[in-house]
Amino acid sequence: MLAGSLLTGVVYVLVGEGMYSSISMAVTTAVPAQRLDGPTAPWATTPWTTVPWATALPSGPPSAAPAGPLPSPGTGASPREALAITRTVSDAAEAAALDRLLTVSVAVLVCYAVLSVALAWWTAGRVLRPIAVITDTARRLSGENLHERIALDAPPGELKRLADTFDDMLGRMERLVSAQQRFAANAAHELRTPLAVQRAAAEIGLAGDPSPGRVARMRAKLIEVADGSERIIEGLLLLAASEQGLKERGTVAVDELARRAAAALAGEAAERDVTLDVRALPLDVEGDPVLLERLLHNLVANAVRHNVPHGRVEVRTGPGTGIEVTNTGPVVPPDTVALLFEPFRRLNERTHAPGEGAGLGLSIVDAIARAHGATATASAHPEEEGGGLTVRVAFRPHHGTARRTGGKSSAAGGV
Template identity: 60%
Template sequence: MRLTLVYGALLLLSGGGLVALVYFLVRESLYDRITRAVTGWVPALRLGEVPEGAVTSSPGPAATVAPPFSGCGSGSDCAVTRNGLSGAVEQATLNRLLTVSLVALALFALVSLVLAWWLAGRVLRPVGVIAETARRLSGENLHQRIALAGPPGELKRLADTFDEMLDRIEQLVSAQQRFAANAAHELRTPLAVQRAAAEIGLADPDPAQVARIRGKLLEVAGDSERLIEGLLLLSAADQGVERAEPVDLGRTVEEAVAGLAGEAERHEVTVAVDAAPLPVTGDPVLLHHLVENLVANAVRHNVPGGTVTVTAGPAGLVVRNTGPAVPPDVVPQLFEPFRRLKEREHKPGSGAGLGLSIVASITRAHGWTVAAEANAGGGLTVRVRP
């Protein structure tokens, strides 16, 4: 209704302005034109003559001259008669023009309101479709889309943007649901192992049995602790960078690789480092975890006798490893929490499947980019660009 009133008011103002302009222009020149026309009539009519070129009452051979004036006497009387006649004709013409214009303007206003209502309905129909779709959406039907058909325009672009936003929301909700389900599964497994060990293993008082179960419980507790630490780190990274300061990423690479030397030795993997000074600005703790997770992931998902190459320089951070072949279509999924190339093997050092998801979260928090690609001979290459 408001849009209709605005359209109608604009059209009415335009029509009123047009009427006022026409009335003003006609009034400015009408009197002079009437006076010039009457000037040739008044003296001639006094003698009963018709000036050459004068307009008769009707065209054709049977035309008759308009009824003559009875006379105007002297020259001054003729001027008064001429001026009076011109003024009367001018006023009658202007009154008629104003009356017709106002009637036409009233009809124009009525038509304008009807057209404005129809136009507003057509223009706002996509908005109603968008609003109705948004009202219907919930967690169970996020797959629905507006899919507005029509020529390109602002509202078509708005509907397409809304559909793209729904795509992102659906992906985020699906990722959260998978994350919750996987986290529950990952936490339930060690709890079940602990319960079984406590109920079955400790039922036998044999000291050797108790010592073995104790070691198993400690191992499972360590896995659970690392999983919880990974979830807390992932949550902290998702909240963004709270403390940013200058950091030499090349030095961070050297420190992280040195801290993982023992794990690389256990997996029989050789780690080669080529780290040049790479000054960046960020959270030093999160950046250390970023490098540590990248290198640890490259070491764990490798083959005996494999290699890991870590390069830091102007092009960013690049971690390349050997290992099993990775299908290219699976590579983007590896950045999601608990996503692995193979099912998890519950053994020491197998990891919880959070390494690359933590890397992705930390890079997003710093405004950086991370990308991965499968190597032709097996393994993965991950590039982080500040």
């Protein structure tokens, strides 16, 4: 309405300024002044009622009537009188045209204003309806119904992309909340079991026969259970620290950490009759050396412990490889490989046997990798290839670099 009113005013002013000269030019062109001064003037031979000037005069309000008397029929007119007639006719035509222009413009403006208000109301409702749907869904969502989605049925556009992005965010939130709930439940279960064992050992194990040998066995059992609880708590704390990101960064020689982890577990590998082979090409990574050392230790330890007699473990590092640990072992179903990175996930149910882990190894590996901007993935081997897994930690190109010694890369031997 503002634009229409402004347009009407501008057109009225511009047309009004040039209309008088246009009408005067048109009149003088149609009836030259010299024709008004001779015996052949229109009103000299024609009755007044049929003179063209009378036809040209508008039947408007009195203000538009000629200001002076018109020539009488049958008489001549001087050029001055002809000029006065022309000016009078032009003024009357200008006033009538401007009045008509203003009336039509205002009428059209009112009609278009009503139409635009109705169209804008309908369009705004249609455009804003998806926003109302998104808002209502966001208000209704809670931890109990994160499975709901907006699923906006609309043509491609900004609001469609917004709704789809919101649905994707809800999916990530649902997975995160589900993982946190499973983590809390599993952590409570893992910590409750050792406490129950300790309570049973204290109440039943020492009841009736407090002999020194029985006390020694119960003492060893309690210490073993306490050690298991301590490992679980330490793993949970490390997992939480890894999820918070890195507090300190420095250049870490990953290949040296791989050799150190393999050397620390070489004795256990020999006891389990597992061959441990390390081929570490130089690889420097910006990160936390303590967390990266734990990552490598967990990978090698899992590969050694979840293996078979006469099995093998291969550890590889390098700029194009990152970290890669391959082991033989039980066949892992492909659909369960991705679940192994969740806390307290195991291939088999826990038996609480001596040396059994808490199921936090690969979840800690995944958290440390993400803290360093890397990606941890796993792939299962078929039975004909000896079973087991290959776990890879791929660093970003600007994170992992190779060291040069004498212009050539140095390689590490096997363990």
